[in-house]
Amino acid sequence: MSASFPPSPATLLLPGALRQRILSPLADRVGRGLQSLRVPAFTLPAPFGRVVARLPQQPPALALCGALNLALGRILPREDLAALEGRRLRLRVSDAGLTLDFGLASGRFRPLAAHMAADLTLTASARDYLALALREEDADTLFFSRRLLMEGDTEIGLLVKNTLDAVDWSRLRG
Structure with missing residues (x-):
């Protein structure tokens, strides 16, 4: 049996069985409530x-490439x-006034200089990118x-869209 230190207030105030009966359903309700949250307009x-x-x-652009490389x-x-x-993407x-130029070189995403034309440009608002990342909206x-x-x-655009659709976000937890 492991005890955490310092003990949480719930540990001090509630005996084990009562804590299980109260806190577990509460945690489930909070979890379901968080899942139903949507990005506001x-x-x-x-x-x-x-x-x-x-x-x-x-x-x-460096931050974006770092995140993509981790994925x-x-x-x-x-x-x-x-x-x-x-x-060039x-x-x-x-x-947000952001324009991020990047590409895949030698199997890694890297930021690129902005002065050259891109092969594919994706434009959306911060809210729409966030909704896309959270799977509240799909690219289509x-x-x-x-x-x-x-x-x-458009061939690259279709590849990017299909890749985003196929991402298994649950694998990030493991």
Whole structure:
């Protein structure tokens, strides 16, 4: 039997069986409530976007590439992304003033200089990217409602969309 130190207030106040009867259902209800939360409709304020647009875009591009590289092989299948090798991708967050240029080189995502044209540009609001990542919205719904814009090589766009649809987010927990 392991005891945590310092003991939580619930441990001190409730005997084991009572704690199990009260806290377990409460934890289940809180968990179900969190699962039903949805990203509210929002748009980042225009002044925020204007300020961010003037900042260097390299640090957020580095962060994005770092996250994508962590996901490679875990939830993003390397073999499916081989067609992206040497291609230039651009991710625009319209209301945040962010434009992130990156690509896949030697099997790793890397930030790229912004002065060259991209093979594929995806544009959406911060809220829509968040809803896409949380699987509240799918790429098709966002695309057909014109909230996700895709410009450039449609074959690459289809590959990116199908890869996002196939991601098994539960594998991140393991």
